[in-house]
Amino acid sequence: MRNISGVDGDSQGSGIMGKKTPRRPLDIIDQQPAASSPAEIAALATCARHGNKPDELLEILHELQEHVGYVPEATLPVIAKALNISRAEVHGVVTFYHDFRREPAGRHVIKICRAEACQSMGTEHLCQHAEQTLGTKLGGTSADGAYTIEAVYCLGNCALSPAILIGDRLFGKVDPIRFDSIVAGLNKEAAE
Amino acid sequence: MITVYVPRDAAALSVGADDVAAAIASQAKAAKKDIRIVRNGSRGMLFLEPLVEVDTPNGRVAYGPVAAGDVADLFSAGFLDGKAHKLGHGLTEKIPYFAKQERLTFARCGITDPLSIEDYRTHGGFDGLTKALSMKGSEIVEEVTTSGLRGRGGAGFPTGIKWKTVHDIKGEQKYIACNADEGDSGTFADRMLMEGDPFCLIEGMTIAAVAVGATKGYIYIRSEYPHAVKVMREAIEIARQTHWLGDDIQGSGKAFELYVRMGAGAYICGEETSMLESIEGKRGIVRFKPPIPAIEGLFGKPTIINNVMSLAAVPIILAKGGAFYRDYGVGRSRGTLAFQIAGNIKQGGLVEKAFGVTTRELIEDWGGGTATGRPVRAVQIGGPLGAYLPPAKFDVPMDYEEFAKADAMVGHGGLVVFDDTVDMAKQARFAMEFCAIESCGKCTPCRIGSMRGVEVIDKIIANDNRDMNLTLLEDLCVTMTDGSLCAMGGLTPMPVMSAVRNFPEDFHKQTANKFIADAAE
Numbered sequence: 001m002r003n004i005s006g007v008d009g010d011s012q013g014s015g016i017m018g019k020k021t022p023r024r025p026l027d028i029i030d031q032q033p034a035a036s037s038p039a040e041i042a043a044l045a046t047c048a049r050h051g052n053k054p055d056e057l058l059e060i061l062h063e064l065q066e067h068v069g070y071v072p073e074a075t076l077p078v079i080a081k082a083l084n085i086s087r088a089e090v091h092g093v094v095t096f097y098h099d100f101r102r103e104p105a106g107r108h109v110i111k112i113c114r115a116e117a118c119q120s121m122g123t124e125h126l127c128q129h130a131e132q133t134l135g136t137k138l139g140g141t142s143a144d145g146a147y148t149i150e151a152v153y154c155l156g157n158c159a160l161s162p163a164i165l166i167g168d169r170l171f172g173k174v175d176p177i178r179f180d181s182i183v184a185g186l187n188k189e190a191a192e
Numbered sequence: 193m194i195t196v197y198v199p200r201d202a203a204a205l206s207v208g209a210d211d212v213a214a215a216i217a218s219q220a221k222a223a224k225k226d227i228r229i230v231r232n233g234s235r236g237m238l239f240l241e242p243l244v245e246v247d248t249p250n251g252r253v254a255y256g257p258v259a260a261g262d263v264a265d266l267f268s269a270g271f272l273d274g275k276a277h278k279l280g281h282g283l284t285e286k287i288p289y290f291a292k293q294e295r296l297t298f299a300r301c302g303i304t305d306p307l308s309i310e311d312y313r314t315h316g317g318f319d320g321l322t323k324a325l326s327m328k329g330s331e332i333v334e335e336v337t338t339s340g341l342r343g344r345g346g347a348g349f350p351t352g353i354k355w356k357t358v359h360d361i362k363g364e365q366k367y368i369a370c371n372a373d374e375g376d377s378g379t380f381a382d383r384m385l386m387e388g389d390p391f392c393l394i395e396g397m398t399i400a401a402v403a404v405g406a407t408k409g410y411i412y413i414r415s416e417y418p419h420a421v422k423v424m425r426e427a428i429e430i431a432r433q434t435h436w437l438g439d440d441i442q443g444s445g446k447a448f449e450l451y452v453r454m455g456a457g458a459y460i461c462g463e464e465t466s467m468l469e470s471i472e473g474k475r476g477i478v479r480f481k482p483p484i485p486a487i488e489g490l491f492g493k494p495t496i497i498n499n500v501m502s503l504a505a506v507p508i509i510l511a512k513g514g515a516f517y518r519d520y521g522v523g524r525s526r527g528t529l530a531f532q533i534a535g536n537i538k539q540g541g542l543v544e545k546a547f548g549v550t551t552r553e554l555i556e557d558w559g560g561g562t563a564t565g566r567p568v569r570a571v572q573i574g575g576p577l578g579a580y581l582p583p584a585k586f587d588v589p590m591d592y593e594e595f596a597k598a599d600a601m602v603g604h605g606g607l608v609v610f611d612d613t614v615d616m617a618k619q620a621r622f623a624m625e626f627c628a629i630e631s632c633g634k635c636t637p638c639r640i641g642s643m644r645g646v647e648v649i650d651k652i653i654a655n656d657n658r659d660m661n662l663t664l665l666e667d668l669c670v671t672m673t674d675g676s677l678c679a680m681g682g683l684t685p686m687p688v689m690s691a692v693r694n695f696p697e698d699f700h701k702q703t704a705n706k707f708i709a710d711a712a713e
């Protein structure tokens with residue numbers, strides 16, 4: 001079975017990608033069940049929505065993560081097979097980019113900018129405050145599973161530093177007091 | 193009906209613009225006032241965001257920074273008639289911060305509804321492309337060459353020469369790739385343009401496509417910019433429906449399709465070949481050059497790679513002629529640059545000015561000094577790979593060559609201001625740390641050198657064999673500069689060594705004194 005979804009992996013039409021077809025070292029994946037868990041089914045569907053084009057791998061991973069919350073290990077062979085690329089290539093991409101998570105995150109992911117402009121306005125202090133109030137280090141999740149905090153490097157809001165991003169919501173001039181009120185707002189939303 | 197403008201720019205949203213827009217809408221309803229709220233881009237005076245404007249017979253009147261709680265008061269003061277209020281600034285275009293600028297690329301940003309093609313057309317949009325559609329490819333390239341435009345992404349390479357290479361090469365498939373990765377701290381011009389005037393970027397890319405015979409283009413936007421991604425995607429769809437994109441642009445028979453690709457949080461993907469890898473769905477490992485991307489770029493095909501600002505300058509160059517653009521600027525730095533004043537600054541924002549303006553003018557005249565009110569001690573210019581300059585060097589004119597002479601770089605035009613509480617040894621350490629985090633890992637001087645750099649600076653800070661370690665740091669920087677494939681490893685020594693040279697006192701602090709100083713804080 002060459003391609004589970006039935007869409008020809010060569011259909012992206014780009015010459016350079018086409019050359020890659022023979023590079024399929026992990027034949028073992030062929031013996032695995034096509035897709036059993038909901039995450040694997042979601043992965044398959046996402047790939048199909050992108051025409052199983054290998055050049056859309058980043059988009060696919062973003063969408064999958066949006067849907068499942070992270071990129072589960074079990075989806076990697078499924079994606080590899082759908083896009084007709086090696087599992088090592090998918091693994092390489094998932095681990096190269098900071099955005100892709102391999103473990104579930106908290107209900108809210110708070111990205112705190114740690115870059116220079118935000119440093120000049122005390123982001124170091126803000127990071128410490130966030131770590132203390134949420135009881136986890138940057139990169140970790142609070143014990144109640146509500147918040148993951150992560151360091152990022154510039155959110156393009158450098159004239160209104162320090163900046164944080166929660167989902168698609170950007171906040172500027174975030175000092176510890178404002179941070180607490182933002183978190184309180186999220187708690188309230190969750191309670192409603 | 194009265195038109196009220198409340199920006200949709202992410203920076204404005206970050207300080208409550210949505211709440212302000214909602215408050216204005218409900219207050220107007222309660223007061224039975226017939227108003228229309230336009231969600232415009234930002235005027236760039238970010239210190240005044242959310243900046244609300246009201247259209248009056250005399251022009252647009254500005255109020256800011258407006259909080260949702262101020263809205264009732266603004267209504268009672270009669271702001272819908274442009275009346276005075278403590279948050280009022282009079283006519284927007286007369287505010288000195290704005291009036292003293294030379295807005296070419298950002299001429300429309302903040303004025304129009306970003307997703308209205310009619311607004312765009314009314315304000316000169318698509319004039320450049322319309323002209324380009326009647327010209328030969330080589331003539332378009334010639335116009336861009338005449339303008340003296342140089343790459344705004346950092347390296348300052350002449351755009352016309354790049355385009356000519358792609359124009360002259362034979363190829364069935366060519367691409368235009370727009371670099372909207374904007375990873376440099378202190379920069380937000382690309383974001384502001386994409387959110388505030390997205391058709392301008394689409395027009396610039398389409399002109400590039402028509403010039404060199406490319407039929408597909410990609411805009412690579414970083415994932416930290418969800419608002420820009422959304423606006424660009426919507427704008428592309430609108431342009432498609434109105435035949436400014438697609439297989440027959442305005443009946444010219446020319447075809448151009450445009451796609452947005454989102455990054456995934458890797459600074460190195462701003463490096464052009466790493467970006468190409470990423471658009472192809474791979475790890476962002478930097479490619480060896482040659483071949484240059486103009487010859488073998490995206491999917492191995494001839495590709496123009498340009499920064500958002502380079503491409504967004506093209507419509508006006510075509511509309512008004514290369515000579516018009518070239519008449520701004522100094523030396524070999526022609527035209528304008530959108531400077532971004534950021535960090536510890538009272539009046540941060542975007543200032544578009546011709547080259548030749550000085551750092552001092554930008555941070556004193558526009559910026560008004562630090563936000564904390566303390567003296568300015570250092571400014572980092574050109575992003576995390578740019579130099580830290582002390583006030584003694586603030587009079588160097590913004591000019592690629594003059595900055596190079598001062599061991600600094602203009603880069604993407606971001607200025608990050610620090611007050612006198614900054615510890616420059618810590619900033620140098622961060623430069624190395626950032627390189628270690630963001631290195632693509634292809635070459636040892638960058639991947640390993642940056643980690644050694646952090647350790648060596650830690651020793652210097654701890655006064656452990658300080659002199660020897662300072663020498664070691666310098667050696668390490670030479671190795672990184674000479675032995676790195678790209679500017680990530682190659683330029684990290686710039687912020688590090690500029691900190692050491694310009695602020696030596698921070699690297700020679702007595703440890704004992706430092707403890708006393710820390711304790712006194």
Ligand SMILES: Cc1cc2nc3c(=O)[nH]c(=O)nc-3n(C[C@H](O)[C@H](O)[C@H](O)COP(=O)(O)O)c2cc1C
Binds near residue numbers: 460502678
């Ligand atoms: C580490 C690194 C990061 C870069 N980041 C960006 C970026 O975010 N945006 C950008 O336009 N250029 C960036 N560049 C420069 C690009 O490699 C390239 O020179 C530029 O996109 C070319 O476009 P231009 O000629 O219009 O400037 C970066 C370069 C390096 C080495």
Ligand code: SF4
Binds near residue numbers: 635
């Ligand atoms: S200098 Fe660093 S980022 Fe650039 S190619 Fe080498 S390892 Fe990669």
Ligand code: FES
Binds near residue numbers: 161
């Ligand atoms: S440096 Fe923090 S938003 Fe740019």
